[in-house]
Amino acid sequence: AELEACIKAELKARDAVLVAHYYTDPDIQRLAEETGGCVADSLEMARFGNQHPASTVVVAGVRFMGETAKILNPEKKVLMPTLEATCSLDVGCPADEFSAFCDQHPDRTVVVYANTSAAVKARADWVVTSSCAQAIVEHLDSRGEKILWAPDKHLGRYVQKTTGADMLLWDGSCIVHEEFKYRGLEDLKALYPDAAVLVHPESPDAVVEMADVVGSTSQLIHAVQTLPNDTFIVATDNGIFYKMQQLAPNKTLIEAPTAGNGATCRSCAHCPWMAMNGLENLLEVLRTGSQEVHVDPALRARALKPLQRMLDFTA
Numbered sequence: 001a002e003l004e005a006c007i008k009a010e011l012k013a014r015d016a017v018l019v020a021h022y023y024t025d026p027d028i029q030r031l032a033e034e035t036g037g038c039v040a041d042s043l044e045m046a047r048f049g050n051q052h053p054a055s056t057v058v059v060a061g062v063r064f065m066g067e068t069a070k071i072l073n074p075e076k077k078v079l080m081p082t083l084e085a086t087c088s089l090d091v092g093c094p095a096d097e098f099s100a101f102c103d104q105h106p107d108r109t110v111v112v113y114a115n116t117s118a119a120v121k122a123r124a125d126w127v128v129t130s131s132c133a134q135a136i137v138e139h140l141d142s143r144g145e146k147i148l149w150a151p152d153k154h155l156g157r158y159v160q161k162t163t164g165a166d167m168l169l170w171d172g173s174c175i176v177h178e179e180f181k182y183r184g185l186e187d188l189k190a191l192y193p194d195a196a197v198l199v200h201p202e203s204p205d206a207v208v209e210m211a212d213v214v215g216s217t218s219q220l221i222h223a224v225q226t227l228p229n230d231t232f233i234v235a236t237d238n239g240i241f242y243k244m245q246q247l248a249p250n251k252t253l254i255e256a257p258t259a260g261n262g263a264t265c266r267s268c269a270h271c272p273w274m275a276m277n278g279l280e281n282l283l284e285v286l287r288t289g290s291q292e293v294h295v296d297p298a299l300r301a302r303a304l305k306p307l308q309r310m311l312d313f314t315a
């Protein structure tokens with residue numbers, strides 16, 4: 001509690017606002033809520049940081065989220081509890097290889113997931129998040145555009161299936177969602193036949209096919225609040241349980257299995273980089289101003305265009 005009081009005082013003293021992702025640990029999410037910041041998915045985090053008047057934005061999440069905040073707010077100071085917090089999708093899509101891939105397919109519109117570096121965004125025509133990917137691809141498809149998609153192949157395949165768009169997919173995946181297993185989910189569903197199965201589309205095909213609802217974090221949270229079921233089996237990072245339980249306190253939430261035998265493994269469904277955001281390092285960066293996000297200005301100008309397109313499209 002003392003640590004939290006210190007962080008609150010530092011946030012105020014530094015005119016800083018805390019923006020946290022649904023996948024961060026509950027104590028970070030709680031603090032963001034208590035201090036007038038926000039807890040959200042990557043799209044809403046970007047929008048919130050952009051609209052908030054604070055001169056410093058502290059992004060508790062992973063690296064690309066801090067970069068996005070900086071690209072949208074070059075005049076603000078953007079800090080993160082640690083710049084070491086990366087993302088397997090970002091790491092799995094190096095800018096030089098990706099750029100070469102794009103060069104081989106000049107006839108395709110380049111659509112990248114927000115989970116990418118500033119350099120990859122700079123090579124793209126559009127940025128999307130899981131909450132708006134389908135709508136944006138539908139829009140491009142209706143204009144007859146062929147798409148080059150990166151980096152998450154599972155989400156790409158799902159969007160391809162639901163929209164029928166012509167999509168060439170980069171071979172990337174999220175290490176957390178990749179672990180959800182069809183067989184284990186089938187066993188769990190047999191134990192809880194009345195439960196609704198909620199699945200994030202970064203999960204493998206067979207798992208997505210078992211879902212009652214497929215959606216982004218914000219869409220899955222909405223499903224828990226609105227579906228009549230009492231029990232939910234949830235296949236996404238377990239950081240989301242904080243917000244789900246808060247908004248739907250009477251519902252029973254069960255983590256989808258990450259092992260093929262129906263056993264659940266708590267630590268498996270949690271992103272190790274999201275977990276690097278803690279109260280100690282948060283206080284430390286507020287005090288020292290270290291772990292500041294910088295984006296090269298020329299790169300920033302190019303990365304801003306596809307990001308702004310997404311924000312305008314979803315406004």
Ligand code: MLT
Pocket residue numbers: 040041042043114129130131200215216217218
């Ligand atoms: C994000 O956009 O924040 C992540 O893809 C998780 C999600 O919201 O679905």
